[in-house]
Amino acid sequence: MICYGRISLTTPFLHQAAERGIEVVLLTETGGLGARLASPTTSDPQIRRAQYTVADNPARSLLVAAGFVTGKLLNMREAVLRAADAEDAEALDDARSIDSLADRVSAVDDAHELLGLEGRAARRSLYVTICCSKWPGSGVPAGGPRRCVRGFP
Structure with missing residues (x-):
């Protein structure tokens, strides 16, 4: 977990x-x-060997990584939806964009492209999850609410 x-x-x-x-x-x-x-009994050398075997195979490694990235993107989308106001059209658009990026993961051919999708989704989710006033310790920075993240290239 x-x-x-x-x-x-x-x-x-x-x-x-x-x-x-x-x-x-x-x-x-x-x-x-x-x-x-971890409990003392969770270390299994056979599992560790299987992990290394997958890591040594680029195609299998990409498949496993794609599963992790899909899960991360869907979690990002949920975090955006939870943090945003129902009337925040830009945040809802961010959630739809993240969902669209998650749909593209299965068509990715290499790890760099996969990381690019994850990075684009993270950028879309940062405003809401960092700057949204519903979250403790957050707030709108000087220069407007979206400038804090949208200004990044």
Whole structure:
């Protein structure tokens, strides 16, 4: 299980996850590793060997990466929809654009193109998830609400 941003997990949940061999990874709001919680029995050398085998095969590696990127894009879209006002036409357009980018993932031929789709989606989601006044600690910067992110190339 991967948890992204400001989240809370209960102690009983963490105990259940450990008992069932479910790893819990906590990522910061910027995607950096915060913590990794794993029971002592979750390390399986055969799984690690299989991961290296996939990583050594560019076609299989791209397929796995495409699955991760699709999930990330759909999560970005949901974050935009949750943070935006229903009347915010630009945010709704951002959500539709991210959805369209997610639809294009399956047609990607290489990892660089895949990363490009992910980057474009991240750019579309940044305004709402950083500057939207509904989120704690956020706010409209000087120069207008969309200038904070839209000014990036």
